[in-house]
Amino acid sequence: MGRVALVTGGTRGIGAAISKKLKADGYTVAASYAGNDAAAAKFTDETGIKTFKWNVADYEASKAGIETVEADLGPIEVVVANAGITRDAPFHKMTPQQWHEVIDTNLTGVFNTVHPIWPGMRTRKFGRVIVISSINGQKGQFAQVNYAATKAGDLGIVKSLAQEGARAGITANAICPGYIATEMVMAIPEEVREKIIAGIPAGRLGEPEEIARCVAFLASDDAGFMNGSTITANGAQFFV
Numbered sequence: 469m470g471r472v473a474l475v476t477g478g479t480r481g482i483g484a485a486i487s488k489k490l491k492a493d494g495y496t497v498a499a500s501y502a503g504n505d506a507a508a509a510k511f512t513d514e515t516g517i518k519t520f521k522w523n524v525a526d527y528e529a530s531k532a533g534i535e536t537v538e539a540d541l542g543p544i545e546v547v548v549a550n551a552g553i554t555r556d557a558p559f560h561k562m563t564p565q566q567w568h569e570v571i572d573t574n575l576t577g578v579f580n581t582v583h584p585i586w587p588g589m590r591t592r593k594f595g596r597v598i599v600i601s602s603i604n605g606q607k608g609q610f611a612q613v614n615y616a617a618t619k620a621g622d623l624g625i626v627k628s629l630a631q632e633g634a635r636a637g638i639t640a641n642a643i644c645p646g647y648i649a650t651e652m653v654m655a656i657p658e659e660v661r662e663k664i665i666a667g668i669p670a671g672r673l674g675e676p677e678e679i680a681r682c683v684a685f686l687a688s689d690d691a692g693f694m695n696g697s698t699i700t701a702n703g704a705q706f707f708v
């Protein structure tokens with residue numbers, strides 16, 4: 469059996485591609501999700517990957533879910549904090565609820581995911597923490613004050629964890645995808661999406677598998693000296 473990897477939000481979109489790639493590379497994969505039971509069941513049918521349901525925004529639920537995964541599959545050595553949501557609105561219309569839902573899921577959710585796993589990684593002197601941030605955490609985005617704040621915060625988390633974990637054999641890195649063809653992006657109105665694609669020098673959206681391959685590298689032994697880094701994968705969408 470290979471190393472145990474947990475992918476939060478691992479049943480759909482980018483997370484599903486990550487789960488499948490890690491399984492193909494020999495990991496024993498656990499994919500978590502929030503509530504879409506039908507998508508999770510279909511994913512397990514197609515891949516044979518076990519799924520586990522909990523809300524990453526809830527610390528106690530995350531801790532209990534992680535304990536269940538570890539009791540079932542063994543200690544988690546690779547964790548991919550991928551679960552994320554958008555609640556877009558221009559700032560003057562953004563409600564406190566939209567702000568808090570995104571902060572609780574995308575930022576506090578990373579704390580809730582990594583914190584229960586971290587002591588075991590320190591004890592075993594090995595760990596890989598990979599956080600899926602976003603280009604919009606690097607450059608900001610109209611109507612995404614909440615989302616951009618969380619994704620920029622994710623970069624601060626990995627840079628700090630990297631310094632705390634380095635001596636214990638733990639690496640923490642982030643990936644900033646550009647626009648990837650998942651339900652999250654296909655939910656953007658078509659005319660807006662067309663404008664987004666026109667602004668990508670590659671002339672297309674990225675594929676979830678292109679992010680999954682970046683994760684596989686960061687999880688591997690080959691990436692042992694990469695720590696606190698950000699991999700940018702966005703089709704040459706440069707920004708200042």
Ligand code: NDP
Binds near residue numbers: 476503523
């Ligand atoms: P999707 O909406 O396609 O999938 C989201 C996944 O996360 C689902 O499995 C969902 O579970 C799960 N999830 C959502 N909220 C929670 C929660 N509170 N607790 C547990 N699981 C949850 O998203 P994408 O694949 O598009 O995005 C994945 C990550 O990549 C996100 O962090 C996103 O911000 C980031 N990203 C995406 C980009 C893109 O272009 N798509 C670009 C840059 C970054 P369920 O099925 O139950 O709803």
